Amino acid sequence: MTKVGIIGLGLIGTSLGLALKRTGIPGLEIVGTDKERDRPSKAQKAGAIDRSVTRLVEATEDADLVIIATPSAVVGDVMDTISHRLKEGCVVTDTGDSKKVVLAWAEQYLPRHVSFVGGHPMLGGNVNRAGGPQANLFQDRPYAILPGKTAREKDVKDLTDMIRLIGAKPYYMDVGEHDSFVSAVNHLPVLLSAALLGCTSKSPSWDDIAKIASDRYGSVTDSASSSVNAEDILRCDDGAIVHWIDAFIQELYAIRRLISDGGEDRQAVLDRLLSEALDNRIRWLNDLVTPESVARASALRERLPTASEGFMSLFIGERQARRLSGLNKDKGSKK
Amino acid sequence: MTKVGIIGLGLIGTSLGLALKRTGIPGLEIVGTDKERDRPSKAQKAGAIDRSVTRLVEATEDADLVIIATPSAVVGDVMDTISHRLKEGCVVTDTGDSKKVVLAWAEQYLPRHVSFVGGHPMLGGNVNRAGGPQANLFQDRPYAILPGKTAREKDVKDLTDMIRLIGAKPYYMDVGEHDSFVSAVNHLPVLLSAALLGCTSKSPSWDDIAKIASDRYGSVTDSASSSVNAEDILRCDDGAIVHWIDAFIQELYAIRRLISDGGEDRQAVLDRLLSEALDNRIRWLNDLVTPESVARASALRERLPTASEGFMSLFIGERQARRLSGLNKDKGSKK
Numbered sequence: 001m002t003k004v005g006i007i008g009l010g011l012i013g014t015s016l017g018l019a020l021k022r023t024g025i026p027g028l029e030i031v032g033t034d035k036e037r038d039r040p041s042k043a044q045k046a047g048a049i050d051r052s053v054t055r056l057v058e059a060t061e062d063a064d065l066v067i068i069a070t071p072s073a074v075v076g077d078v079m080d081t082i083s084h085r086l087k088e089g090c091v092v093t094d095t096g097d098s099k100k101v102v103l104a105w106a107e108q109y110l111p112r113h114v115s116f117v118g119g120h121p122m123l124g125g126n127v128n129r130a131g132g133p134q135a136n137l138f139q140d141r142p143y144a145i146l147p148g149k150t151a152r153e154k155d156v157k158d159l160t161d162m163i164r165l166i167g168a169k170p171y172y173m174d175v176g177e178h179d180s181f182v183s184a185v186n187h188l189p190v191l192l193s194a195a196l197l198g199c200t201s202k203s204p205s206w207d208d209i210a211k212i213a214s215d216r217y218g219s220v221t222d223s224a225s226s227s228v229n230a231e232d233i234l235r236c237d238d239g240a241i242v243h244w245i246d247a248f249i250q251e252l253y254a255i256r257r258l259i260s261d262g263g264e265d266r267q268a269v270l271d272r273l274l275s276e277a278l279d280n281r282i283r284w285l286n287d288l289v290t291p292e293s294v295a296r297a298s299a300l301r302e303r304l305p306t307a308s309e310g311f312m313s314l315f316i317g318e319r320q321a322r323r324l325s326g327l328n329k330d331k332g333s334k335k
Numbered sequence: 336m337t338k339v340g341i342i343g344l345g346l347i348g349t350s351l352g353l354a355l356k357r358t359g360i361p362g363l364e365i366v367g368t369d370k371e372r373d374r375p376s377k378a379q380k381a382g383a384i385d386r387s388v389t390r391l392v393e394a395t396e397d398a399d400l401v402i403i404a405t406p407s408a409v410v411g412d413v414m415d416t417i418s419h420r421l422k423e424g425c426v427v428t429d430t431g432d433s434k435k436v437v438l439a440w441a442e443q444y445l446p447r448h449v450s451f452v453g454g455h456p457m458l459g460g461n462v463n464r465a466g467g468p469q470a471n472l473f474q475d476r477p478y479a480i481l482p483g484k485t486a487r488e489k490d491v492k493d494l495t496d497m498i499r500l501i502g503a504k505p506y507y508m509d510v511g512e513h514d515s516f517v518s519a520v521n522h523l524p525v526l527l528s529a530a531l532l533g534c535t536s537k538s539p540s541w542d543d544i545a546k547i548a549s550d551r552y553g554s555v556t557d558s559a560s561s562s563v564n565a566e567d568i569l570r571c572d573d574g575a576i577v578h579w580i581d582a583f584i585q586e587l588y589a590i591r592r593l594i595s596d597g598g599e600d601r602q603a604v605l606d607r608l609l610s611e612a613l614d615n616r617i618r619w620l621n622d623l624v625t626p627e628s629v630a631r632a633s634a635l636r637e638r639l640p641t642a643s644e645g646f647m648s649l650f651i652g653e654r655q656a657r658r659l660s661g662l663n664k665d666k667g668s669k670k
Contacts, residue, residue, distance in 0.1 A: 097547075120547075122546050122547055122549065123549050123550070124548075124549060125548060125549060125550060125552065125553035126553075127549060127550055129550065142546040144546075144547075171546075173543065177540065177543065178543075178547070181540065181543055181544045181547045182547060184534075184535055184538075184544055185535065185544060185547050185548035185549070185551070185552040186547070186549065186551055186552070188531070189531070189551040189552055189554070189555040190551065190609065191587065191590050192527055192531065192555055192587070193555065193612060193616075194590065194608060194609055194612035195583055195586040195587040195590060196523070196524070196527065196583060196586075197612040197615045197616055197619075198586040198608075198611075198612060198615075199519075199579070199582040199583045199585070199586040200519055200520065201615040201619075202586075203519075203582075205512060205516065208508065208512065208513075208516055209516045209519055209520060210618075210619045210622075211457050211477040211479075211506075212432075212455075212457055212479075212513070212516045212517060212520050212521070213459075213460060213520035213619060214457065214458050214459060214460060214462060214520070214521065215458070215460060215462055215464065216520070216521055216524040216525065216557075216558045216561055216563075217460065217520040217521070217524055217619075218460035218461075218620070219524070219554045219555070219557035219558060220524040220527055220528065220554070220555050220557070220558055221612075221616050221619075222551075222554035222555070223551045223554060223555055224609070224612045224613045224615075224616045225613055225616060225617075226551055228551075228609075229606055229609060230601075230602045230603075230605035230606040230609060231602060231606075233594075233605070234594070234601070234602055234605070238594050238595070241594060242591055242594055242595050244534070245587060245588075245590070245591045245594075246591070247534040247538075248530055248531060248534045248587070249584055249587060249588065249591075250534070251530040251531075251533040251534040251537075252526065252527070252530040252580060252583070252584060253580075253584065255526050255529065255530060255580070256577055256580045256581070256584075259568075259569065259573050259576060259577055259580075260573070260577050266565075266569070267565045267566060267569055268565075270565035270568065270569070271564055271565040271566075273529060273533070274525065274529055274559070274563075274564065274565060276532075276533075277528060277529035277532040277533060277556075277559045278559045278560055280532045280533075280536040280559075281528075281532055281556050281559045281560060282560075283545075284532075284536075284545045284548060284552075284556075285553070287545075
């Protein structure tokens with residue numbers, strides 16, 4: 001028998017349960033809990049957990065693997081609560097996006113006879129949160145592993161194997177870098193949304209501006225409705241977020257200078273800049289950033305020279321697909 | 336018989352045809368054209384036009400109303416092409432978001448015996464572009480009217496009546512203000528997307544950053560895939576876009592200063608700022624910005640104290656609905 005305890009049955013926790021169940025590991029028992037009342041029964045109905053419990057320690061006592069899939073903010077409290085009832089040799093992991101603080105909490109709260117191995121599944125730009133939990137949420141997605149200082153090598157390997165089993169691609173990352181990148185892509189967008197809402201809503205003409213604002217304004221301000229709060233941003237690494245704000249302002253100011261001081265070719269330069277931005281977005285959405293993914297996409301293109309465009313357009317829209325198709329052709333011809 | 340010619344059968348042009356047909360105006364004939372081959376037949380099948388033609392002038396000769404629903408960039412060329420074949424007393428309108436340049440083109444290209452009355456339907460933040468053209472696209476939405484210098488009063492009134500007939504709410508706006516606000520909400524988001532893509536993709540760690548980037552990064556960079564190009568941005572009013580970039584940077588820099596120099600209460604201040612941003616977004620999405628819309632929502636709330644939350648959550652997500660419900664309650668209790 002292997003017992004897995006999942007604390008937090010939201011999108012990630014429930015999907016991890018489903019993905020583990022799908023592996024068909026014999027003798028696997030998954031016990032889950034969540035402070036929101038209806039979640040455990042939903043997760044059980046979906047087949048993500050075998051048993052739901054109301055107290056945290058019931059999920060974690062005797063567990064071989066404990067997955068803390070709560071928001072990062074409460075991971076320390078959860079560790080504090082479960083620490084005295086963890087089995088010798090148990091592996092504890094989490095799924096949040098602030099890793100420095102979570103590793104520090106693990107040192108502070110968890111007993112030495114367990115291994116803490118931080119985890120961060122990366123859902124990518126095409127994640128469909130509205131679709132709810134699903135077993136293949138992690139399929140072919142990167143899954144960062146950030147072991148605690150005292151984690152046993154064998155336990156890190158075991159968690160890595162589990163991540164492979166559920167279809168994800170485990171990789172290791174420096175914790176400082178990880179948290180800085182989280183600031184750039186998870187927290188900076190929230191501040192950009194807030195700043196755009198701020199500078200427009202403070203205008204005495206906000207009534208009229210609001211009438212004109214449409215879906216472009218909507219998408220850039222969308223992050224304002226995310227669950228990220230000030231504590232998340234400051235906890236992660238406030239040096240990093242300041243660095244990224246500066247990098248962003250520098251970039252935007254270069255565009256401003258181009259518009260206000262640029263010569264006759266400013267329109268062409270600005271078009272090139274917008275076009276590069278779109279290319280980067282398309283490459284990102286299609287995991288074409290890493291050399292291996294570029295090779296993979298290129299191989300796919302050679303097999304399916306025209307079908308791929310139609311296929312991709314299902315996910316990324318026609319205009320982007322046409323463009324990506326062009327990008328791949330460029331890459332191919334340079335060989 | 337009333338003949339309407341629609342040039343450009345995209346989302347707006349086709350929806351205008353559908354909305355006009357729905358009014359049941361007797362003797363109305365709508366003739367449409369588009370340079371993309373499949374659009375006219377689609378529009379005809381949908382019932383948006385009675386007849387499709389291939390040459391622009393076939394759509395506009397003898398027309399009482401000409402609707403130019405092409406991208407703003409080509410409105411001048413369209414005017415130039417159709418100008419010699421317009422009926423005495425014809426009303427010409429457009430649907431784009433750059434108005435200063437379109438009014439100048441109208442003076443330059445259109446004969447004095449027609450009235451140009453610029454139009455700009457505002458689709459709002461909840462527009463569902465993927466749903467395609469529909470007769471109720473303009474229902475209860477603001478529709479800005481910007482008459483040309485030589486437009487006859489009667490013709491302005493006629494277009495205003497038509498806008499009311501299709502369910503929209505006509506209103507007048509200063510052209511300079513209009514274009515500046517378009518810069519703020521339609522063009523600034525495109526530059527913010529480009530700047531975020533720029534500052535992250537230029538990092539030597541872009542490979543790793545791209546792995547972590549998820550839907551928040553995706554929504555803020557979404558505008559990079561819009562059809563807005565450098566010409567659109569510069570044509571509209573480059574003084575305005577520079578003004579809005581500066582206002583945005585000032586806002587973002589205030590957040591940076593709060594994070595780097597703020598005292599012990601910086602977390603509370605930042606939370607308040609994020610919370611205000613969310614409130615502004617929710618008010619905007621629900622047309623709660625103008626005093627009359629606040630009153631309307633408040634009346635609705637009194638009739639449907641609890642149902643409205645469930646209803647709204649269909650459109651804006653549960654968390655925002657809960658929050659909006661709170662906002663409305665605050666407003667109510669202040670009375």
